[in-house]
Amino acid sequence: MKPDVVVVGGGPAGSATALLLARAGVGVRIVERARFPRRKVCGEYLNAGAVAALGRLGVLEAVREVAMLLRGVRLVTPGAPPVELAFGGAALACAREVLDALLLDAAVAAGAVVEHARVDELVMEDGRCAGVRVRGDDGELTERRARFVVGADGVGSVVARRLGLTKPPRRGGRYAVGGHYAGFGPLDGHVEMYVGDGAYFALNPLSEIRANVMVVVPRERLAQWSRDVDAGVGGAAAALGRGVRSFEGATRLGPRVSIGPLTHDVRRPSAAGALLVGDAAGFLDPFTGQGVFLALTGAERAAEAILGALAAPGREAATFGAYAGWRATDVVWRRRLGRTVALLVAVPALARRSAARLARFPEAGATLIDALAGAIPPQRAFRPAVLGRLLV
């Protein structure tokens, strides 16, 4: 049977979109190229907004059972004492192989069908996206037609590319390398961010003894590490930790993961018959940890737009336009906020000043965290009493 919707990609954006559509009685096929459970390069921090969205999807209890409750963030900048900011709402750390498999299972339980295959091409008819062409394990290319296609296939989205929506990549994107580690000193429920020297290292406790470690560096640095990336990651983390966090005795559990350049954006998030959701619709600098929150809230908006278009085909332009309008305001402000914070921590003098001001004005830090987690609109962080206070 021809499904109403084909969703390309079974990450948080794709699974959540499929779950919401299937729950509303829509026929959904998810096409996912990876076999789950699969690793995803991610800091694995779920902000309070992502946690609330998991609650609305009905999977929060299951996630809580396998996640670590986070209390706050500890920011360490060169030459300044560490600053601790408490999270306003419940935030969690959860390994993505567990979270993503759980969300995909929830979509299947709601009625979605999952096909293991890679989408290579789109079916276009009269300028409209009418389905996808998938390549299975046997190498054969077959068509999957649908009334709507959702591109939830992450950074470098093939759906965005085939629709001609991808913007040329920005130069100078950074690279992330990391993995799961054990053997640190005690982990106390704080995400630890160490910044400086054009790079940063984030440590996110997945349990009392196991942590996600990600080092984000410019391309040249990665090239210098090519002979021994583990030593490079350890060295960069140790240098950024500067006596606050020791890497000595830490050992990697499982594979090292890497990704880059960290850049992907689109001219618009929809075309006739197709919507982009999550990272496929534009990637935000990972420093502020808004990605899963945006994937889940974007899925809610995308499902609403598709349900509206399925109910009244003449309304597609209006419902897809409303979705694009949301991304053009909320997400654009989030990207600005992410870039501003990234800039503040990238320039050593600014980072030192911001850390000192955060310690002096904790309410500015609390507002910033609320804005990043969706408790208040991101624009509010640009008020003089928030970002302004960190600088002046």
Ligand SMILES: Cc1cc2nc3c(=O)[nH]c(=O)nc-3n(C[C@H](O)[C@H](O)[C@H](O)COP(=O)(O)OP(=O)(O)OC[C@H]3O[C@@H](n4cnc5c(N)ncnc54)[C@H](O)[C@@H]3O)c2cc1C
């Ligand atoms: C270094 C780093 C650290 C990060 N840290 C955090 C963090 O701590 N907190 C946070 O909230 N966000 C973080 N993010 C961002 C977060 O990982 C993403 O925003 C999030 O995964 C987006 O979900 P998604 O479903 O859109 O895409 P993805 O999770 O990338 O899922 C896309 C899926 O599509 C599948 N796919 C791709 N192409 C095809 C194809 N052609 N055919 C079929 N299937 C396909 C892939 O296999 C994948 O399963 C980080 C990102 C990076 C790079």
